């Protein structure tokens with residue numbers, strides 16, 4: 434198969450979807466790999482390393498999209514990429530369709546095969562291609578939160594761990610999945626008072642068991658959220674309903690209950706965000722304020738730590754990319770249910786329920802494709 438790796442063009446997106454090691458693997462299986470010039474630069478991989486691994490370098494993004502049967506990338510295509518996508522072309526990347534109606538319509542129009550990293554799902558319901566980036570973003574959320582809690586950055590001016598004789602900060606984590614767990618661990622390690630909320634009692638039981646003593650667990654419901662946000666200094670949004678729009682757990686009216694200078698990091702922004710007042714921001718301009726509350730809503734947080742993120746992401750994606758290249762998407766998805774769950778928009782049809790529901794579009798059962 435002919436595989437293309439474009440350079441990411443989203444703001445401060447420094448990850449790349451394939452490392453030179455991945456090129457070597459694909460070449461070993463007889464595939465041809467084209468990498469856009471400087472695609473790996475932000476992650477520390479030179480064009481020369483890709484060439485030595487057996488890839489050919491193409492100078493422009495147009496040439497990469499023009500030649501490839503499968504495009505492997507990191508972030509969803511942005512507007513300037515839409516016209517480059519060809520009918521039947523396989524796109525293997527994050528899409529987060531439920532947070533972007535224009536992207537959904539564009540991919541329907543292009544009649545491409547859109548296989549989304551974030552909805553590939555194992556039989557135990559885990560999301561193998563989301564987990565590594567959620568680990569990164571969960572950990573980063575505390576770093577970023579701590580930074581914006583500093584007074585000169587617009588925050589309340591509290592140190593997460595406090596010092597002798599002064600109480601630590603209160604960190605509230607909504608969603609106790611991968612993001613939530615990593616955030617809680619980092620915040621607890623810094624000495625903060627942490628509360629994790631989730632709707633799954635089983636998950637709360639597990640977290641209660643493994644977390645240190647400065648982490649509490651509380652059932653997530655509106656009543657409890659209203660109460661806990663009043664004492665919180667830093668709030669992390671890490672809820673997910675896979676492939677669907679995130680629920681708005683903190684509504685605009687609730688901001689008035691919070692202390693001025695409270696910081697909210699909405700990691701779930703890639704699925705539309707779990708705070709009503711969230712809107713996607715960039716690494717260049719990451720925060721804004723509503724009713725005295727600082728919002729951080731960067732949709733590609735791991736892009737800022739590309740060394741860690743590229744390696745963590747490609748460790749997880751490469752085995753699936755190999756299957757797709759070896760068998761073609763149709764064969765690979767018909768035999769492998771994990772990959773089949775990644776199909777979102779195929780040949781103009783929406784085959785993922787959460788996406789069809791988000792934009793009131795007709796839904797086609799994925800099985801009709803085979």
Ligand SMILES: NC(=O)C1=CN([C@@H]2O[C@H](COP(=O)(O)OP(=O)(O)OC[C@H]3O[C@@H](n4cnc5c(N)ncnc54)[C@H](O)[C@@H]3O)[C@@H](O)[C@H]2O)C=CC1
Nearest residue numbers: 566567570608610611612631632653672673701732733734
């Ligand atoms: N902004 C960014 O750069 C990045 C964003 N993400 C996003 O972070 C979000 C979370 O991802 P993961 O932690 O991997 O998901 P996950 O599936 O591991 O965890 C989500 C948790 O939310 C819980 N939940 C669902 N509804 C809830 C509610 N009403 N109240 C409280 N908890 C609720 C679930 O029970 C589950 O435990 C996703 O939207 C993901 O795409 C992930 C990586 C990077």
Ligand SMILES: CC(=O)C(=O)O
Nearest residue numbers: 527566703732733735
């Ligand atoms: C998951 C995601 O959206 C990211 O890593 O950018």
Ligand SMILES: [Mg+2]
Nearest residue numbers: 645646648649
């Ligand atoms: Mg405890």
